[in-house]
Amino acid sequence: MKALRFQRRPARFAAANLAGRLAPGKGAAVGPLRLADLAEPDLPTDEWVRFRPRLAGICGSDLATIDGRSSTYFEPIVSFPFTPGHEVVGDLADGSRAVLIPVLSCATRGIDPPCPACAAGRTNLCGRTAFGHLDPGLQSGYCTQTGGGWSAEMVAHPSQLLAVPDGLSDEAAVMVEPTACAVHAARRVAAGGPRATAAVIGAGTLGLLTIAALRGLAEVETLVATAKYPHQKALAARLGAERTASPRELSRLVRSLTGAWVTNGGQLTDGVDLVVDCVGSEASLAQALQVVAPGGEIVVVGMPGHTHLDLTSLWHRESTIRGCYAYVRDDFEEALRLVAAADLGRLVSATYPLARYEAAIEHAAQAGPRGAVKIAFDLRKQERP
Amino acid sequence: MPRPGFVLDVDRSTPPILFHHGEGFRLEKLPAGRSRVIYPGEPLEAVDDVEETIRRALHEPVDMEPLPALLRPGMKLTIAFDDVSLPLPPMKRPDIRQRIIEAVLDLAAAAGVDDVHLIAALALHRRMTEDELRHAVGDRVYDAFAPQGALYNHDAEDPDNMAYLGETPHGEVVEINKRAAESDLLVYVNINIVSMDGGHKSTATGLAGYRSIKHHHNVHTMQRSKSFMDRHASELHHSNWRMGKVIADAGVKVFQIESTINNDTFGQEGPMSVLAKREWEWSGRDRVSFLAMQQGLKRLSPATRRRIFHGHRAPYGVTSVTAGAIESVHEITLRHCFDQHLVEVEGQTDILTMGLPYIGPYNVNSIMNPILVMCLGLGYFFNMYRGRPLVREGGVLIMTHPTPWEFHPVHHPSYIDFFEQVLADSTDPKVIEETWEQQFAEDEWYRHLYRTSYAYHGVHPFYMWYWGSHALQHLGRVIVVGGDARAVKRLGFKSASTLQDAFEMAEDTVGPQPTVSHLKNPPLVMADVT
Numbered sequence: 001m002k003a004l005r006f007q008r009r010p011a012r013f014a015a016a017n018l019a020g021r022l023a024p025g026k027g028a029a030v031g032p033l034r035l036a037d038l039a040e041p042d043l044p045t046d047e048w049v050r051f052r053p054r055l056a057g058i059c060g061s062d063l064a065t066i067d068g069r070s071s072t073y074f075e076p077i078v079s080f081p082f083t084p085g086h087e088v089v090g091d092l093a094d095g096s097r098a099v100l101i102p103v104l105s106c107a108t109r110g111i112d113p114p115c116p117a118c119a120a121g122r123t124n125l126c127g128r129t130a131f132g133h134l135d136p137g138l139q140s141g142y143c144t145q146t147g148g149g150w151s152a153e154m155v156a157h158p159s160q161l162l163a164v165p166d167g168l169s170d171e172a173a174v175m176v177e178p179t180a181c182a183v184h185a186a187r188r189v190a191a192g193g194p195r196a197t198a199a200v201i202g203a204g205t206l207g208l209l210t211i212a213a214l215r216g217l218a219e220v221e222t223l224v225a226t227a228k229y230p231h232q233k234a235l236a237a238r239l240g241a242e243r244t245a246s247p248r249e250l251s252r253l254v255r256s257l258t259g260a261w262v263t264n265g266g267q268l269t270d271g272v273d274l275v276v277d278c279v280g281s282e283a284s285l286a287q288a289l290q291v292v293a294p295g296g297e298i299v300v301v302g303m304p305g306h307t308h309l310d311l312t313s314l315w316h317r318e319s320t321i322r323g324c325y326a327y328v329r330d331d332f333e334e335a336l337r338l339v340a341a342a343d344l345g346r347l348v349s350a351t352y353p354l355a356r357y358e359a360a361i362e363h364a365a366q367a368g369p370r371g372a373v374k375i376a377f378d379l380r381k382q383e384r385p
Numbered sequence: 386m387p388r389p390g391f392v393l394d395v396d397r398s399t400p401p402i403l404f405h406h407g408e409g410f411r412l413e414k415l416p417a418g419r420s421r422v423i424y425p426g427e428p429l430e431a432v433d434d435v436e437e438t439i440r441r442a443l444h445e446p447v448d449m450e451p452l453p454a455l456l457r458p459g460m461k462l463t464i465a466f467d468d469v470s471l472p473l474p475p476m477k478r479p480d481i482r483q484r485i486i487e488a489v490l491d492l493a494a495a496a497g498v499d500d501v502h503l504i505a506a507l508a509l510h511r512r513m514t515e516d517e518l519r520h521a522v523g524d525r526v527y528d529a530f531a532p533q534g535a536l537y538n539h540d541a542e543d544p545d546n547m548a549y550l551g552e553t554p555h556g557e558v559v560e561i562n563k564r565a566a567e568s569d570l571l572v573y574v575n576i577n578i579v580s581m582d583g584g585h586k587s588t589a590t591g592l593a594g595y596r597s598i599k600h601h602h603n604v605h606t607m608q609r610s611k612s613f614m615d616r617h618a619s620e621l622h623h624s625n626w627r628m629g630k631v632i633a634d635a636g637v638k639v640f641q642i643e644s645t646i647n648n649d650t651f652g653q654e655g656p657m658s659v660l661a662k663r664e665w666e667w668s669g670r671d672r673v674s675f676l677a678m679q680q681g682l683k684r685l686s687p688a689t690r691r692r693i694f695h696g697h698r699a700p701y702g703v704t705s706v707t708a709g710a711i712e713s714v715h716e717i718t719l720r721h722c723f724d725q726h727l728v729e730v731e732g733q734t735d736i737l738t739m740g741l742p743y744i745g746p747y748n749v750n751s752i753m754n755p756i757l758v759m760c761l762g763l764g765y766f767f768n769m770y771r772g773r774p775l776v777r778e779g780g781v782l783i784m785t786h787p788t789p790w791e792f793h794p795v796h797h798p799s800y801i802d803f804f805e806q807v808l809a810d811s812t813d814p815k816v817i818e819e820t821w822e823q824q825f826a827e828d829e830w831y832r833h834l835y836r837t838s839y840a841y842h843g844v845h846p847f848y849m850w851y852w853g854s855h856a857l858q859h860l861g862r863v864i865v866v867g868g869d870a871r872a873v874k875r876l877g878f879k880s881a882s883t884l885q886d887a888f889e890m891a892e893d894t895v896g897p898q899p900t901v902s903h904l905k906n907p908p909l910v911m912a913d914v915t
Contacts, residue, residue: 253802255830256802256828
């Protein structure tokens, strides 16, 4: 069967890093990702089932890996070679469709008793992602044995599957996984109580979905969002942002909105109660610190990496930065509802066959400038085993 | 004998016309047979002896006692003067304000007046820097008064130093600088560069704050000021005149000193002098000089170009100094203004073109940001008419300016927010006024910057937009030639890369073979449209 394969090849990794710096997405052509003919993956245990992807999205974390930008932090919890793809809607053997919940928790690894996080139902925080009968892998799409969505076939544990209602299109269903991330973040926010003001940094897929989730699940009186491109601004507004601004305008918008003053360094004296950073870059985190109110909270939803930050304001203003990774099963169920209610399938801008993976990845990496949001592989016409 | 302004009908022999284009210039061919150029008059003859003219004005005022008779020991005297927004460009030293203020101070000293304050009447403009104050009043006056705290900028946001004087019959609040209001005599020293300036507006606006100014600096008023350069047809001025009556009724005694200057903006020598000449009269030397200037400017960075242009000081000649009762003085002043600026023009045209220069009232030593481009074009230049606008209703305005998406962060902080937040939401003056004005006007950060830094008041960009609201209502389309396309779009206007493209675009609005008027300004010219 055809599958995209990511191998541990340091020289190619370095080449991808260089190419990715020159132009986002270019790492696909020179890096360790290759289209290959592979045997179908074995079932790790009898419990596991075969899962044939129909659509598989390209996520920001995939792009970071392909362009050689991802942190070495992941190395112990990833097994090489692997087939990427964790945003997946696919077919089961009985002909039904399901969405993949990609987290590889204790239940998928045959670890019993489960780790404290899994025992508490917080499978996204599973502490055993490098252990058990599976190769290391924090999610399907980063684990050799499971395969990933960028292939004609992968394997899944029943705990990883969520049935897709008949009325939901594949395009909508492939948005469920990233929406679950946003739902998870919104629930975190909701648990902290109502917020008068919030800023969402970034209006790529994750940022837009977070805006929709915050509007659906949290109490935020005034929500502002940064967006670089006109289509992102329009979508952000349609999904519930009262105000949008380009990244360089955010600080001034928040100042104006909250009546803050400004110190010489550009730090606002007041700010928004909450910042949800859906980018995770050094610049976005620094901006979050600049615009968050004293005592406010920064929730990091976008995947960060090595970052140089001045945290003095964090200390001085008693603000909080907290990470927000992935989701649990409940988040998926809520995401399924939200995707349908907010018509989030419209965010799928283009699909590609596996054979055109270089173009697909380049498109995904330049989605903003090209007026797109989510790019996915379409495997429905792919020859299957 | 200086030649008056006139209207040139463009024919095939007409050379390309010089258009100002920010810190640069363009030479543009206008369509022959259907275009006309309104040229400013040459500089009127200046008075021979400025000091004597001032002396006579102070001793022989109009409808008021001579100034020495109004001065006595123990009295409280305040001298207010126009701020950095006048004249444009700034005049060569000595500034006429300095000469008048020195004369007033000499009389005050002779009369034994020792409680004297000097206030830059800047309303909601930015504070003047020390250099700018020194330029306006001279080093001698500055050194004598500023160190003691007796020469300072008006602060319209200092609640302890504003005096409420009452309301007009129209419900307009009148509140002015307390020191000025409580003085035994307020001497106002103005430079009436255009007919909009002066009269009751000097005190009623220059020494007022937002509570007062909002009654006439609004969309309703500006759309009913046709034009605001013609005070008798200007609701802006009617409101100020009503306020002037309240000020007088409250017992504030104003001795108004108004001055006018001629059109000698660019001098008779040097590379800038060619800007005041009529194109067909350019000598070979003028052409070489202009081409050299063009080439030289192209090689400079924008910041260097800006520095060079803003370093220019105009050698204006003083054409009049008139003192006395406000209204009587102002009528005389207006006659002097119109003598210099007014040109009779017959009828309107489909298109009005104008080249916007590097400077307007609110970017002295600063950056002409897109909002100021709008204000200069649709506010000041469009309104340089008496009778009817030069362009017909539904016509097209074409202006040339680079319109950079660039702002002076110290001078124009609220402009940046206005551009990014307000204009991104709407360009409709009424919507903007209703939705956003109060928030900006009452923003404590803007107040702080206005009072302690060199920032225009938070509400100021709104006034710039309102200044163009009559034009916005009147015009069918606005096209900016050679501007930053993104910035022009944010203003709600269309971009064209050449004047010819702009003419083609304009035909979509006004039809084929449109008639064109070009207002060749500066030096200043005002159309008396019949």
